[in-house]
Amino acid sequence: MNILLLGSGGREHTFAWKLTQSPICKQLYIAPGNAGTAQHGININISPEDFPALKKLTLEKDIQMLVVGPEAPLVKGVYDFFKNDEKLKNIIVIGPSAEAAQLEGSKAFAKKFMQKKNIPTAAYREFTLENIQEGIDYIARQKTPIVLKADGLAAGKGVLIINDITEAQAEFKAMLDGKFGAAGNKVVIEEFLDGIEFSVFALTDGKDYVLLPVAKDYKRIGEGDTGLNTGGMGAVSPVPFVDESLMQKVEERIVKPTIETLNESEMVYKGFVFFGLIRVNGEPYVIEYNCRMGDPETEVVLPRLKNDLVELFRAVETGELHKQIIEKDERIATTVMLVSGGYPEAYAKGKTMSGFEHVQDSILFHAGTKADGDKVLTNGGRVIAITSLGENIPSALALSNKNADLIQFEGKNYRTDIGKDLL
Numbered sequence: 174m175n176i177l178l179l180g181s182g183g184r185e186h187t188f189a190w191k192l193t194q195s196p197i198c199k200q201l202y203i204a205p206g207n208a209g210t211a212q213h214g215i216n217i218n219i220s221p222e223d224f225p226a227l228k229k230l231t232l233e234k235d236i237q238m239l240v241v242g243p244e245a246p247l248v249k250g251v252y253d254f255f256k257n258d259e260k261l262k263n264i265i266v267i268g269p270s271a272e273a274a275q276l277e278g279s280k281a282f283a284k285k286f287m288q289k290k291n292i293p294t295a296a297y298r299e300f301t302l303e304n305i306q307e308g309i310d311y312i313a314r315q316k317t318p319i320v321l322k323a324d325g326l327a328a329g330k331g332v333l334i335i336n337d338i339t340e341a342q343a344e345f346k347a348m349l350d351g352k353f354g355a356a357g358n359k360v361v362i363e364e365f366l367d368g369i370e371f372s373v374f375a376l377t378d379g380k381d382y383v384l385l386p387v388a389k390d391y392k393r394i395g396e397g398d399t400g401l402n403t404g405g406m407g408a409v410s411p412v413p414f415v416d417e418s419l420m421q422k423v424e425e426r427i428v429k430p431t432i433e434t435l436n437e438s439e440m441v442y443k444g445f446v447f448f449g450l451i452r453v454n455g456e457p458y459v460i461e462y463n464c465r466m467g468d469p470e471t472e473v474v475l476p477r478l479k480n481d482l483v484e485l486f487r488a489v490e491t492g493e494l495h496k497q498i499i500e501k502d503e504r505i506a507t508t509v510m511l512v513s514g515g516y517p518e519a520y521a522k523g524k525t526m527s528g529f530e531h532v533q534d535s536i537l538f539h540a541g542t543k544a545d546g547d548k549v550l551t552n553g554g555r556v557i558a559i560t561s562l563g564e565n566i567p568s569a570l571a572l573s574n575k576n577a578d579l580i581q582f583e584g585k586n587y588r589t590d591i592g593k594d595l596l
């Protein structure tokens with residue numbers, strides 16, 4: 174079948190790499206893609222949020238499956254757009270309906286959803302301009318640090334963790350005043366959870382699910398997890414502290430009740446659920462839901478997945494997910510992200526990349542790159558992810574770091590300590 178993949182990051186290059194390993198995939202199209210996805214299919218320069226253009230492309234290219242990488246088109250309703258269109262409704266769409274995508278699109282929605290079955294998460298209250306004073310008084314009664322979250326999508330910037338009550342009150346007001354635009358019309362104030370984070374991924378048809386390999390990502394720009402937050406500087410899978418007993422708690426207390434609640438509330442969900450979790454005193458809590466795969470987690474999860482991904486997606490559509498058994502590569506995968514100088518603050522694009530031919534024993538997943546004739550140019554903050562498999566974290570990481578050194582572009586930066594905290 175012909176498949177259309179939406180997105181342009183490292184996650185999408187990894188999807189492109191994996192989908193085209195399936196004999197079921199005849200031709201892959203990527204909208205808009207990057208220099209890496211172009212190695213596996215045909216990039217089409219249209220926005221994942223331009224639904225009429227996606228419709229035209231789907232019909233022209235005889236697309237039979239749509240795989241949605243990022244959250245924005247899902248929250249905007251790409252699933253519903255396809256299913257409500259007479260000509261598109263039979264196309265398999267991997268991703269939730271707009272209603273279910275609110276699990277990521279609205280923090281308040283996700284919190285209410287979790288309360289239905291007492292899924293463990295931080296205690297919270299939600300406020301709008303209408304009860305702003307109550308919010309200010311509420312903050313005054315809290316312990317620090319205080320966690321403030323803009324309700325809607327804010328490009329990963331909508332969460333603030335603040336150590337001072339007065340400052341938290343000022344930020345709270347600024348959020349309701351439009352600091353993050355409409356995303357902050359509602360603000361969730363949460364209890365701070367102190368622990369270690371990890372990411373669990375399920376593929377579901379809304380009734381059954383399969384679990385993919387567990388991963389941990391590294392969000393801060395600096396070594397030792399210091400400095401500013403980024404989209405993700407690297408990841409590792411599996412995660413040594415996520416043992417069988419913790420995973421059993423995750424499945425019983427979090428994954429099963431989540432899927433049951435989706436099923437009972439009749440929300441249409443045929444795609445990935447990303448559980449952003451934290452372990453506090455040995456117990457798992459939900460920090461957030463995302464309605465898509467993680468980035469850079471995908472760059473370590475899919476290389477460890479042995480199953481045919483297109484077959485898994487077909488099983489989602491036909492309701493036969495329960496028959497699928499997930500097979501994993503038992504080795505450890507690490508990925509190290511090369512980023513542009515200055516990132517996550519201002520950075521330059523268009524730098525010429527070189528050294529690809531020297532890379533050995535790693536897989537390169539392009540994130541922010543662009544082909545320019547024979548050349549590859551940087552085209553984003555996160556530029557390329559270098560994934561390696563090894564018998565343990567040090568051996569995998571040594572390969573990723575060796576190859577990180579071999580790829581060159583002006584301003585290149587990366588962390589050399591991915592996964593070292595887990596040793």
Ligand code: AMP
Pocket residue numbers: 295320329332334363364365366367370449460461
């Ligand atoms: P989110 O956008 O919800 O993933 O939040 C971004 C990051 O903020 C998370 O990955 C956590 O590191 C942190 N965070 C969010 N909520 C909490 C919380 N209740 N307690 C501690 N850290 C949190």
Ligand code: GLY
Pocket residue numbers: 390404405463466467468469470
């Ligand atoms: N790596 C975290 C995310 O994709 O949101």
